[in-house]
Amino acid sequence: MASKIKKIGVFTSGGDSPGMNAAIRSVVRTCAYLKVDCVGIFRGYQGMIEGDFKPMDARSVNNIINKGGTILKSARCDDFRTPEGRKIAYEQLKAEGIDAFVVIGGDGSFTGAMIFNKEYDFPVIGIPGTIDNDIFGTSFTLGFDxxxxxxxxxxxxxxxxxxxxxxxxxxxxxxxxxxxxxxxxxxxxxxxxxxxxxxxxxxxxxxxxxxxxxxxxxxxxxxxxxxxxxxxxxxxxxxxxxxxxxxxxxxxxxxxxxxxxGGAPSCYDRVLASRMGVKAVEALLEGRTNLMVGVRDNKLILTPIEKAIKGTSKLDKELIRVSEIMTT
Amino acid sequence: MASKIKKIGVFTSGGDSPGMNAAIRSVVRTCAYLKVDCVGIFRGYQGMIEGDFKPMDARSVNNIINKGGTILKSARCDDFRTPEGRKIAYEQLKAEGIDAFVVIGGDGSFTGAMIFNKEYDFPVIGIPGTIDNDIFGTSFTLGFDxxxxxxxxxxxxxxxxxxxxxxxxxxxxxxxxxxxxxxxxxxxxxxxxxxxxxxxxxxxxxxxxxxxxxxxxxxxxxxxxxxxxxxxxxxxxxxxxxxxxxxxxxxxxxxxxxxxxGGAPSCYDRVLASRMGVKAVEALLEGRTNLMVGVRDNKLILTPIEKAIKGTSKLDKELIRVSEIMTT
Amino acid sequence: MASKIKKIGVFTSGGDSPGMNAAIRSVVRTCAYLKVDCVGIFRGYQGMIEGDFKPMDARSVNNIINKGGTILKSARCDDFRTPEGRKIAYEQLKAEGIDAFVVIGGDGSFTGAMIFNKEYDFPVIGIPGTIDNDIFGTSFTLGFDxxxxxxxxxxxxxxxxxxxxxxxxxxxxxxxxxxxxxxxxxxxxxxxxxxxxxxxxxxxxxxxxxxxxxxxxxxxxxxxxxxxxxxxxxxxxxxxxxxxxxxxxxxxxxxxxxxxxGGAPSCYDRVLASRMGVKAVEALLEGRTNLMVGVRDNKLILTPIEKAIKGTSKLDKELIRVSEIMTT
Amino acid sequence: MASKIKKIGVFTSGGDSPGMNAAIRSVVRTCAYLKVDCVGIFRGYQGMIEGDFKPMDARSVNNIINKGGTILKSARCDDFRTPEGRKIAYEQLKAEGIDAFVVIGGDGSFTGAMIFNKEYDFPVIGIPGTIDNDIFGTSFTLGFDxxxxxxxxxxxxxxxxxxxxxxxxxxxxxxxxxxxxxxxxxxxxxxxxxxxxxxxxxxxxxxxxxxxxxxxxxxxxxxxxxxxxxxxxxxxxxxxxxxxxxxxxxxxxxxxxxxxxGGAPSCYDRVLASRMGVKAVEALLEGRTNLMVGVRDNKLILTPIEKAIKGTSKLDKELIRVSEIMTT
Structure with missing residues (x-):
């Protein structure tokens, strides 16, 4: 399979969560394994607009799997909500030769990616990173555990x-x-x-x-x-x-x-992040786009970002009942 | 629903694992909530044969959800492998008025329960407690996480x-x-x-x-x-x-x-144990037997103990591949 | 040496701190080792007034050295500030046959002990238990580390x-x-x-x-x-x-x-508590009273409670300077 | 005070211990604070011989105070035991303009420093970093707690x-x-x-x-x-x-x-390391040499390295007795 995608960008956006670094590491190493270039984008969409990029190889993510926070930093970005902002972002990506990106974040970050994808036909895949577990299309988000x-x-x-x-x-x-x-x-x-x-x-x-x-x-x-x-x-x-x-x-x-x-991610979050990073890169190389990686029944699945954003992640009624019985 | 079961025994058996205490607590409190008597059986099948019983109410399991090990102790028991041993165990249970039991343990413990169920038509439900995650019929065993x-x-x-x-x-x-x-x-x-x-x-x-x-x-x-x-x-x-x-x-x-x-169980193991304890007691009260509680796709399921014992819990091939990519 | 003291009371008072259980355990086991009776007094001075006592032997403090909080509970007590309250407390202690007590707590608790000692010539030794490290006469209080x-x-x-x-x-x-x-x-x-x-x-x-x-x-x-x-x-x-x-x-x-x-005490606090408990009981049996056990230069010392209360525990100027240099 | 020392080297040597990074950070920041240059020497004496140096400023030690291990790496070095090896090391230090060094390690590392000091009249100060607490001249070594x-x-x-x-x-x-x-x-x-x-x-x-x-x-x-x-x-x-x-x-x-x-150092080890780093740099700038920084009665002291090496760090007899009483 010869993919048209030669260079993938990766960034974290919105509130940080434990496991984001493990996901970055996975995206970077999967790119290295599959012989695709990888570029880290600092401070989310803000850094994309400012062209705050850094090429990353397998060694640049050594010893981060157990670190909380995100080495690529995160930020909220008002500029990306404007067409002008997104145009600059697109130009920066093109100038750097980035063909596609993986965004690690929550609802707001995915909304930006979806709009960007529609406007510029730019391949994007999302990885759900938030401690709140409030995203439809996955049983667990990175950091929740x-x-x-x-x-x-x-x-x-x-x-x-x-x-x-x-x-x-x-x-x-x-x-x-x-x-x-x-x-x-x-x-x-x-x-x-x-x-x-x-x-x-x-x-x-x-x-x-x-x-x-x-x-x-x-x-x-x-x-x-x-x-x-x-x-x-x-x-x-x-x-x-x-x-x-x-x-x-x-x-x-x-x-x-x-x-x-904060804090060192649990084993579960590290493993999930590692799995999701592989899946995200492979999906991009297979020509897929505008999807979010999720986990269900311990298997990775892909959900259209649009559905992930619009859906709601409901509480388990059985667990509410368990909580009542336990306080007996 | 008026169940014939009035008194449920609970015990831990085989190697201990974090979350066993949380499961004991859940069984005890669910019994209290549903107005069924509950009896703790010490040291697994050995204590059953010796009649080492203790009535338990909701307060007797205070402050154990976060404790490793098992307050009911565990032991391996050769006597229960003999028909004579099981006969004494049955007599002890009857003498105490115990109608059914919940066994928390692994393969070996379930095998004993299954044989006992067949010999004496005694209602039994299993909860998988082992750090090895080596039990068919559940994605996660208690203590693995x-x-x-x-x-x-x-x-x-x-x-x-x-x-x-x-x-x-x-x-x-x-x-x-x-x-x-x-x-x-x-x-x-x-x-x-x-x-x-x-x-x-x-x-x-x-x-x-x-x-x-x-x-x-x-x-x-x-x-x-x-x-x-x-x-x-x-x-x-x-x-x-x-x-x-x-x-x-x-x-x-x-x-x-x-x-x-050892160690304090993770939140995941505590929650899973709480859920499984409720499910186990409810299954018994519904007249079900010879089943193991498991979790799949974040929902509780029941699997015949026989299948749980005979099946094997296979490694995820996708995760093996992820492990190879990550070492790039 | 034949001491007149045959039965020692022990209690925790004021805000709890990690290490209090380790200190209780040490007092109880030292009493057992030295063949003196030991009685736990629940909820500090309040329990003393109410006669909330429980005889303790070496086994009654099993598996508590690593537990935060205090198994004897703690409370603040207004009644003990009145002569009437202290009189009742004294009568309760006498009725139980308690000859002396070890109080684990902070300034307020020691003040009560000192007054009680003066009024009734009752042997008392204090162990400093507070996370604030705000007690004169010791480099470290239990729980600070x-x-x-x-x-x-x-x-x-x-x-x-x-x-x-x-x-x-x-x-x-x-x-x-x-x-x-x-x-x-x-x-x-x-x-x-x-x-x-x-x-x-x-x-x-x-x-x-x-x-x-x-x-x-x-x-x-x-x-x-x-x-x-x-x-x-x-x-x-x-x-x-x-x-x-x-x-x-x-x-x-x-x-x-x-x-x-809260939380499991650090090794340092567990060791310090164990040492202080031994010292407190031995001091009482040697006929000493109205003293607080402290640690200085890694050796245990005794300071009159009066001095411990009146003195102040000053910040280390050198450390303030270090803090400034480190922010360079 | 105008010291002749303008550039200080710092390195870790022998078995690593938690707190070494905090000590490196402290040496580097104290140098920055006092306007002296600082150079990190990688892999102990081995890196010194190989000229594996890196200039360090206050920012190069950001976010390491809580990390186990040592960012400067450690190694055992046979070459430094020979006069030839030490000669090369001296030449490397001179070529780099390093006037003095702080060695963080144990007995073996200090012996090397002492010999080097005697042969080349080179100012050296030691900081005791070992989990074994087996060094004379200090109540606590870095990493022990x-x-x-x-x-x-x-x-x-x-x-x-x-x-x-x-x-x-x-x-x-x-x-x-x-x-x-x-x-x-x-x-x-x-x-x-x-x-x-x-x-x-x-x-x-x-x-x-x-x-x-x-x-x-x-x-x-x-x-x-x-x-x-x-x-x-x-x-x-x-x-x-x-x-x-x-x-x-x-x-x-x-x-x-x-x-x-391994592991994140305890607060005690971080504070002790911060204090010792300041003391070590100040001692060098005051013209002192061949000394080890230690802590006694919560105050920093300096002991001739020769004494530190020859002395033995004895077990506390009182604590042995406490250990016996506690097993009652």
Whole structure:
């Protein structure tokens, strides 16, 4: 098979996530293996517009598989949202001889790639990199598994002090639109209650649940709250609300914040990233485009980027039920 | 639905794995939630024969979801392999009023359960708990994900010292019959070569690969060797062989050993264990038996224990190919 | 030597810290070794007043050396601040036959012990357990070393995402009155600036420093802020201030919070706790009282509790200088 | 103060240890801060002889404080043991304009530096970097604290599986000549017995101790064995011996190996390395030479290298006693 594609660009875009470096490494090494040139594009679309490029060979990605963050940096880029910006980007790519690119990122990054593909018939493949697992077309996004381990490790620590003092903690985790982190980490950390953006079961239910938990003899309680929770109250307001309505508890708050994005990726994320990078390059060389690599039933699949963007990644109802049974 | 089952026993058997405690907790809490009695059986079939039982309620499994090992202990049991042993076990269960049991373990433990089920028409459900991921009927066994993280964490450390000294390390990981740990951890840790029980590509190939790795400018090399590797040489003999035939390397050996079985379970293993425990109890209450809970495409499924035992859990060919590309 | 003391009480009080369980274990096992009875007192002075006691033998502290928190729980207790409360506590101790106690905690807990000792001539020895390292008479308090590792581990993760996006982070760590955690973790994490309660070098200096850091080509900046920092602004206000006066930065905030108190203790804290527990029991049996065990120059020392309370634990000036040089 | 020294070389030598990168960073940044040139020398004395030099500025050590291993690599070097080798090394240093050097390593590396200093009157300062803590003139060497945490973390994992199966484990840790790692990690991990090079208490005592441990009701036992243990048996032979003479135990062996040298350094090691690097550079600029930086009573001190080499770093008798009491 002789592909027309001779030089592939790779970049990371949007919020970073653990596993992005492993994906970059995989794209670079697959290019080397298949004798195609590879160019790293720094700071996402911003660097594309500025021509911030660097040729990469197999050795340039040594010892990064276990590093959090992204060696190619990431950035949000308003210019790429304009036709003028995209035109400059296209010219920069052409000047560098780049025939196609692999974009590692989330919804916003894919939208840019799709538009660019349509405007310039430029081959693009996406790899889903975000801790939120909020992308349709894949069971797991890169970084989700690592973020879950980071969150349960933090909550295990918080549990130590919570149970020493018989305290209640509200712990805020990432997830503006979807509750994947909250639900999975909540089950994994043995949380008493999990508040997610997908459903608002009301504050009364929360109070009932906490009252029951106390009566059942538990020495501490952890309530996980996704950023995008729909109770209408943030974690600090929830604390006040419970202190007022359920004064049997000594309440504390913890906002886990950006550490959820960092850290050495888990083995799962490293392996998934390695697999996805191979698939992305091979898809491009086979002449395919405008697709996102995903994993389903432990097999790699390709989904049109348009569908990936428009679809929603739904919470598993069975897992919601499991979370309720576990708090018995 | 009024089930005939009023009291469920739960135990762990065979080699322990991270997530077993989370599965015990889930079985116990699901029983409490569904108003069924639950009894913990200590030391697997041995404790069953000895009547080493303890009633468990929801509080008796507090704060164990994040603990490695198994609070119910595990043991291998020769007596249960005899009809006499199983007869005593049956009498002990009846005396305690136990109607059904959930066994958490691997192939050997399931075989015992299947025979017991046939002999006494006793309802049994299995949950696959083993770090080896060597069970047919499930994409993941409990403990596999955690073990992978433990292994890559160890190899990351070994890599630090290997690359400081430009050394070659042979690292032995668990896996007598299957190479799942070796292959996944090998990809995750960026190993230069992976030796697995499933295929013997010969020592010449290994030497070639190491020679090429050195020439490509890599500062260190890690070769992962599964216990059951088929080169005919163990890690120490491999070291000698390479030192003799490829004296360009300073070679060291590390045998990771039993620490691979321990440690706080990963979030994935905790969640999977929680889900499987619910499924196991519900299956029993629905009158089902002689089945193993598994996960496929992120959904829980039930497989006849007989098939689970006879089938084999094959390595993913695509991942073998990825491992080769990554060592470019 | 025949000591008059036949039964020793042990409890934890105030904020919990990693290593407290290791200290409890050491007190209990030293008592067993020296054939003295030992009684665990739950929830600090509150449990003492309520007679919440439990006899402890060597086996009752199995497998706790690596657990965060405190199996004896902790609590703050207003009643013990009154003569009436202390009288009841004394009567409870006498009724249980407790001759002396070891209190594991911080300043507040020691003050209570000292007053109690004076009022009832009751033998007491203190073990400093607090992550803040804010106690005179010891180079290290139990939990400080572990908390530092927790903090640098979190900041390493934050650094991953900060440097991927060229961001500035304000990270708040514990330390209301002293900056030990901020200073040590700041040096350990390679922070660009460290704001501590002991000195307010002004916001102008901060802006200067951040401007210089940016100019020097650093890809990210971390500023560590102790809770008790004296700039007059909390981390959120600092963020706003910098965004207004130094718009070259994209600024984020992270408040590490209570996870700093939890987690498996470091080896150092486990060893120190083991040593201090032995020393505390031996001191009591030698007829000594009203002293705190400390460590200096890697040797255990005893300091009158009164001095421990009144003295202050000063920051190391040399380390402040090191922190400045490191940000070059 | 105008020092004659204008350009300082820095290198790592001998076995690597966590914290070496933090020390390199500190030397480089202190040079930058004090306006002195700094040159990295790769692969220790070998690179010195080969002229493998690289000028380093403050930015060239970004993001290495948390990395295990050494970016300057390390090597053992036979040539430097000959006058001819040292002559070439001296000429290389002169050609590069290097006036003085900081050597980060252990006994062997310091011996080389001392001889070189005498032969060429070349200013040298040593920083003790080794996980073994076997150097006179300092309470802690760089990497010791990190290695202890790595070891107890591994043993915590082994304990999980040991106690699930009521097993006895012999765990071999590093330490050919001194038992610092074995003793401290043994106390920290709650080992039942610790076999160290410094004293051979005989196999009878070991059997007695294990028998007593079993009788006392412990569910598992961990025996820590330093590499240089003097029983005359290695861990595998110890296993056989115990199986033969004390068949009540199911015995396993684990050799932790080289992972003890790697991993992100602990906060303590990072801070100590930062302090030592400053001290080393300042000492050179003050005209001092042939000294090793150490820490005692949390203050930095300087010891003549000759004394550091000849002295021995003794085990703390008090800690040996603590280890015995803890196994009650």
């Amino acid at each position: 690592t973020a879950l381990n980071t969150v349960v490790d933090c909550i295990d620590k918080i549990r130590d002090t919570a149970s020493s003092h018989n305290r209640l903690f509200f712990v805020e985790v990432m997830g503006r639109d979807v509750g994947h982190i909250a639900l999975n980490a909540g089950v994994g950390a043995g949380a008493e209650e999990i508040l997610i953006p997908e459903e608002n079961r009301g504050l009364d239910r929360l109070l009932e649940s906490l009252k029951r938990s106390k009566q059942s003899g538990k020495s501490s309680s952890i309530v996980i709250v996704a950023e995008g929770d729909k109770t209408g109250k943030n974690v600090f307001e929830l604390k006040e609300y419970v202190e007022e309505h359920l004064p049997i508890y000594d309440v504390r708050v913890s906002v886990l914040g950006h550490m959820q994005r | 955690t073990a992978l993280n433990t292994v890559v964490d160890c190899i990351d450390k070994i890599r630090d010292t290997a690359s400081s000294h430009n050394r070659l390390f042979f690292v032995e990981v668990m896996g007598r019959d299957v190479g799942h740990i070796a292959l996944n951890a090998g990809v995750g840790a960026g190993a230069e070569e992976i030796l697995i029980p499933e295929e013997n590509r010969g020592l010449d190939r290994l030497l070639e690969s190491l020679k090429r790795s050195k020439q490509s400018g890599k500062s260190s090399s890690i070769v992962i060797v599964a216990e059951g590797d088929k080169t005919g040489k163990n890690v120490f003999e491999l070291k000698e062989y390479v030192e003799e035939h490829l004296p360009i390397y300073d070679v060291r050996v590390s045998v990771l050993g039993h620490m691979q079985r | 572990t908390a530092l590792n927790t903090v640098v581990d979190c900041i390493d993760k934050i650094r991953d995402t900060a440097s991927s996006h060229n961001r500035l982070f304000f990270v708040e760590v514990m330390g209301r009155d002293v900056g030990h955690i901020a200073l040590n973790a700041g040096v350990g994490a390679g922070a660009e600036e460290i704001l501590i309660p002991e000195e307010n070098r002004g916001l102008d200096r901060l802006l200067e420093s951040l401007k210089r850091s940016k100019q020097s080509g650093k890809s990210s900046s971390i500023v560590i802020v102790a809770e008790g920092d004296k700039t007059g602004k909390n981390v959120f206000e600092l963020k706003e201030y910098v965004e207004e006066h130094l718009p070259i930065y994209d600024v984020r905030v992270s408040v590490l919070g209570h996870m700093q108190r | 990190t290695a202890l945490n790595t070891v107890v973390d591994c043993i915590d994992k082994i304990r999980d599986t040991a106690s699930s199966h009521n097993r006895l484990f012999f765990v071999e840790v590093m330490g050919r000549d001194v038992g610092h790692i074995a003793l401290n990690a043994g106390v920290g991990a709650g080992a039942e017995e610790i076999l160290i090079p410094e004293e051979n208490r005989g196999l009878d005592r070991l059997l007695e101790s294990l028998k007593r441990s079993k009788q006392s009701g412990k569910s598992s036992s961990i025996v820590i064995v330093a590499e240089g243990d003097k029983t005359g048996k290695n861990v595998f032979e110890l296993k056989e011996y115990v199986e033969e003479h004390l068949p009540i135990y199911d015995v396993r062996v684990s050799v932790l190996g080289h992972m003890q040298r």
